[in-house]
Amino acid sequence: xxxxxxxxxxxxxxxxxxxxxxxxxxxxxxxxxxxxxxxxxxxxxxxxxxxxxxxxxxxxxxxxxxxxxxxxxxxxxxxxxxxxxxxxxxxxxxxxxxxxxxxxxxxxxxxxxxxxxxxxxxxxxxxxxxxxxxxxxxxxxxxxxxxxxxxxxxxxx
Numbered sequence: 001x002x003x004x005x006x007x008x009x010x011x012x013x014x015x016x017x018x019x020x021x022x023x024x025x026x027x028x029x030x031x032x033x034x035x036x037x038x039x040x041x042x043x044x045x046x047x048x049x050x051x052x053x054x055x056x057x058x059x060x061x062x063x064x065x066x067x068x069x070x071x072x073x074x075x076x077x078x079x080x081x082x083x084x085x086x087x088x089x090x091x092x093x094x095x096x097x098x099x100x101x102x103x104x105x106x107x108x109x110x111x112x113x114x115x116x117x118x119x120x121x122x123x124x125x126x127x128x129x130x131x132x133x134x135x136x137x138x139x140x141x142x143x144x145x146x147x148x149x150x151x152x153x154x155x156x157x
Contacts, residue, residue: 050070050071050072050147051071051072051073051101051146051147052070052071052101052106052144052145052146052147053068053069053070053071053144053145053147054068054069054071054077054085054099054135054142054143054144054145055067055068055069055142055143055145056068056069056087056140056141056142057134057141057142057143058140058141059089059139059140059141060089060090060091060139060140061088061089061139061140064087064088064089064140069085069087069142071085071099072084073100073101074098074099074100074101075098075099075100076095076097076098077096077097077098077099077137078092078093078094078095078096078097079092079093079094079096080094080095082094082095083095083096085099087137087140089137089138089139089140090139091138091139092114092137092138092139092140093111093112093113093114093138095111096110096111096114096116096137096138097109097110097111097114097116097137098110098111099129105128105129106128106129106130106144106146107126107127107128107129108123108126108127108128108129108135109125109126109127110123110125114137114138115138116135116136116137117135117136118133118134118135118136119133119134120134129144130144131144131145131146132144132145
């Protein structure tokens, strides 16, 4: 009798363990999907909140190429983590430039002795940027892209 009880308990414990592992794996998958949905929603909401972008098109460090930085109405750019846009370029200054919106215009203002080129020409300190301008900060070149509102697209069509 005790051998039969032992076998029954052993069989139940084995299936209980398999069910427990299956439940844990199911919860892990469910939590991962929930985190993915939250992350995706936050990214989409964040993209909508940016008014312009800087897309790195050329850099001394190939890993920087393709990075897209979202811009707010006022941005500091440099290699310091204190900047709004941190570009890890060794030849860039800690606080290299400011990029801000003033009315309908975008203004790029480089700091002190830092050098900035816009469309191949050296900036004289304060430069008005247009959509698709190429901006070079030391060894990193980025394309300036203004985010279009939906109604702007429909007006052109």
